[in-house]
Amino acid sequence: MLILSNAPSASTPALELISESAVVDEVNAVAQALRELGCWPQKAAVTTAAEIFHLLTQFQPDLVFNLCEGLDGDSADESNVAAILDSMGVRYTGNNPLALGLARNKNLAKKILVASGIPTPDWAYYESVPAATPTALNYPLIVKPACEDASLGILDDAVVRDFPSLCRNCRRLLEQYPRDGVLVEKFITGREFSVALLPVGRDVRALPPSEIDFSEFRSGADQVVSYKAKWVADDELYRTTPSRCPAAITPELQGRLQDMAISVHQALGADSYGRVDFRVDCNDHLFVLEYNPNPDVSPGAGYSKALTAAGLSYPDFIQIVIQAALARQRNVGPC
Secondary structure: OEEEEEOOOOOOOOOOHHHHHOHHHHHHHHHHHHHHOOOOOEEEEEOOHHHHHHHHHHHOOOOEEEEOOOEOOEHHHHHHHHHHHHHOOOOEOOOOHHHHHHHHOHHHHHHHHHHOOOOOOOEEEEOOOOOOOOOOOOOOEEEEEOOOOOOOOOOOOOEEOOHHHHHHHHHHHHHHOOOOOEEEEEOOOOEEEEEEEEEEOOEEEEOOOEEEOOOOOOOOOOOOOOHHHHHOOOOHHHHOOOEEOOOOOOHHHHHHHHHHHHHHHHHOOOOOOEEEEEEEOOOOOEEEEEEEEOOOOOOOOHHHHHHHHOOOOHHHHHHHHHHHHHHOOOOOOOO
């Protein structure tokens, strides 16, 4: 078995390198779990597609545990890695290329959610700085990259309440992510939850929901899980936005969150483990923020907390994901 991951890129800004380098913790945790299951995996961190072709030819693995989140710092290549594995007829863990690509493109993913009857905050998509406040959207709004995950590009001032601030944030993100555009989205004031999803054969199981605990968050600040809150361990925002799993909620709300998470998974054609992020307003209305296929599964991450809440050990999780990958039937390989 081969554990495949992305090597940190020399071109990635220092702050963003924190999240990019976190895959090392995942690799080590997966390798340890595999050894506990009686396997002795090879590990490889790659930067280019050519390296992947070379490794597959060299090792000829019976299964690849795919932890690649992109190539050379570009998250757009996450789906391409899965496509390479498909094209070479290699079985692998994690989601298929289409689901990975759809989930990354938040503008397209939200259109699919709306068409599927799944609530998501109203939004507008821009490839240039807007000339006016988006029609039918009222402040406060949140501005975020249209095609990134891990809270990349979401800074402490991501929520805006006037047009100059909206333009400032759009301009900044378009300069940083010029190819992918920005989302300007209605900011839902309320609680934030996530639901981890675990493959069960050709089906999926929703694990106990997690909630971000904003109780110690600084007074008057918008309750957002920014990049610093998610990754910078010595920052106040990180210390004041812990996740709690299982969330202290009613069985009725838990069931609604879990059912909707499964609906999102199905709508985007996912076929392995994932995580759905929600906001819930003061009237208990649910809004899907995004779907994260192949989320961070390092020890201490939200997904691992959900496994513990469900009574599953880390080796249990690894074995389930491997079994799902081996059972999956795909039309792959040479014609």
